[in-house]
Amino acid sequence: MPSLTPTSPFRTELRTTLHLAAPLALANMLQMAVYAVDVIFVARLGQEALAAASLATALFGLMMWCFSGLTGAVAPLIAAELGRMRHAVREVRHSVRMALWLALLVGLGGMLVCQFGEAIMLAAGQDPHVARLAGSFMALLCWSMIPQIFCNVLRTFIAALGRPVFATAITALAIAVNAAGNYAFVFGHFGAPALSLQGSALSTVIVSLVTLATYCGAIRADRRLRRYRIFGRWWRAEWQRLREIVKLGVPIALIVIAEGGFFGSAAFLMGLIGSAELAAHTVALQVAAFFFQIPMGIGQAATIRVGYHFGAGNREACGRAGWAGVLTCLGFQLFGAAVMLLAPQAVLSVYIDTKAPANAAMVGFAVQYLLVAAAFQLFDGLQAVAAGALRGLQDTRMPMVLALFGYWLPGFGTAIILGFFTPLSGLGVWIGLAIGLVVVAGLLLWRWGWRERLGLVPA
Numbered sequence: 001m002p003s004l005t006p007t008s009p010f011r012t013e014l015r016t017t018l019h020l021a022a023p024l025a026l027a028n029m030l031q032m033a034v035y036a037v038d039v040i041f042v043a044r045l046g047q048e049a050l051a052a053a054s055l056a057t058a059l060f061g062l063m064m065w066c067f068s069g070l071t072g073a074v075a076p077l078i079a080a081e082l083g084r085m086r087h088a089v090r091e092v093r094h095s096v097r098m099a100l101w102l103a104l105l106v107g108l109g110g111m112l113v114c115q116f117g118e119a120i121m122l123a124a125g126q127d128p129h130v131a132r133l134a135g136s137f138m139a140l141l142c143w144s145m146i147p148q149i150f151c152n153v154l155r156t157f158i159a160a161l162g163r164p165v166f167a168t169a170i171t172a173l174a175i176a177v178n179a180a181g182n183y184a185f186v187f188g189h190f191g192a193p194a195l196s197l198q199g200s201a202l203s204t205v206i207v208s209l210v211t212l213a214t215y216c217g218a219i220r221a222d223r224r225l226r227r228y229r230i231f232g233r234w235w236r237a238e239w240q241r242l243r244e245i246v247k248l249g250v251p252i253a254l255i256v257i258a259e260g261g262f263f264g265s266a267a268f269l270m271g272l273i274g275s276a277e278l279a280a281h282t283v284a285l286q287v288a289a290f291f292f293q294i295p296m297g298i299g300q301a302a303t304i305r306v307g308y309h310f311g312a313g314n315r316e317a318c319g320r321a322g323w324a325g326v327l328t329c330l331g332f333q334l335f336g337a338a339v340m341l342l343a344p345q346a347v348l349s350v351y352i353d354t355k356a357p358a359n360a361a362m363v364g365f366a367v368q369y370l371l372v373a374a375a376f377q378l379f380d381g382l383q384a385v386a387a388g389a390l391r392g393l394q395d396t397r398m399p400m401v402l403a404l405f406g407y408w409l410p411g412f413g414t415a416i417i418l419g420f421f422t423p424l425s426g427l428g429v430w431i432g433l434a435i436g437l438v439v440v441a442g443l444l445l446w447r448w449g450w451r452e453r454l455g456l457v458p459a
Helices: 009-043 047-071 074-084 089-114 117-123 128-160 164-187 197-221 239-273 275-312 315-342 344-348 357-392 397-420 426-449
Strands: none
Touching: 009 047, 009 128, 009 164, 009 197, 009 275, 009 315, 047 089, 047 117, 047 128, 047 197, 047 239, 047 275, 074 089, 074 128, 074 239, 074 275, 074 357, 089 128, 089 239, 117 128, 128 164, 128 197, 128 275, 164 197, 239 275, 239 357, 239 397, 239 426, 275 315, 275 344, 275 357, 275 426, 315 344, 315 357, 344 357, 357 397, 357 426, 397 426
16 A cells, blocks of 8 residues: 655545545435435334335345446546546547436336336245235336436536536435425325325335436536536437446446345345344344445545546556545444444434334344444445446456355355354344455455556556
8 A cells, every 4th residue: 555645646646535535425325314214204104014115125226236337337437538538528428328328228127127026025935915015116116217327327427527516415405305205105294195105115206306307407507517418419329338338337237236136135034034133134234334335435436536547547546546445445434333333222213213112123133233234344345445446447357256256155155054044043144244245355455456467557
């Protein structure tokens, strides 16, 4: 790792990374707050409704993360283009346009899958009543998929162009809209019908459309962003650029599937263990995921910064950008782990009533899971930043292989063994999650450390 002195280039890179990562991380955390609003309202409907929403969100979220990873491959391409040429207007426009095309295509496929939500839940061995609730929830929720993937592409564009604060402001607006939507449609306020669980899905659809419209308006209003005219001649194909995005994006999507499927499958395992364990898993994972948004934002910043230097052909600067992300991640993740370790009840009280007798079993399980989450916070963050830095080098295939191995062999294998063949039960599943993260973080950091010997950086 480069030395940190008051006048070192590394210190300059660290400041630049923080300046870019801070609004991205905050936007990520606010996005989790948007999801948390759904959990808060649905939890008031009972454990069955929360379990159904959890299962539906696990499958829907897995597809969303996969498609966002696929289309998010536009980030290193835009960054490299800006690194090669300061005003790469045409190149950036072509990249964004083809990413939006790809978002539409995969979004339509995801909407089709959502129509079979109940059948998928039943095939996974879930309770028939919960499966029926989850299936109907997904049938409505799917209409938010394409707008959400579009928003991810536009957010990547504005971040790479130095306007990440826009994402923060827009996501903050989404929280207010979602809270109002849930309040109106779940319980029937403001003259709206009380749609119960379906009301939460409808609120998500409304939020996604409002968010997309706001992103489009912000791009048109900002002088620097407007000059790229990313919505101009949207029907023109750039097949070579589309192939480049797919080539980089498919391995990223598979990494997302490896990790998202890893955590999503844990929800199905919990469903087989018991409804209280599943509900506790849902809430505890919401907390862990909230804190994970910080290193996720740092990883996004690392992709842009490393990609910019990669396009400029500066391998020393590539290294500084990557290590700046790692160092920043270490500091923030230690703080997040301390909060979960020292005040688990206080954190859980944000999502559920921890003093209600009906929630006693769920709270007890959730506290146990948070203790494990505190232990793996550091490694979860490091793997996200290391993966982001490698994406900046347009290195996605081998990280995909390493992630598939780490999550599904040592990680998921341990979760099954400890969860179903030892008295640890749900706690054993969470220990398996931790082991998977430790292995993947170690492998990705090793690859980043050996990037020059592996020929990943410019000559």
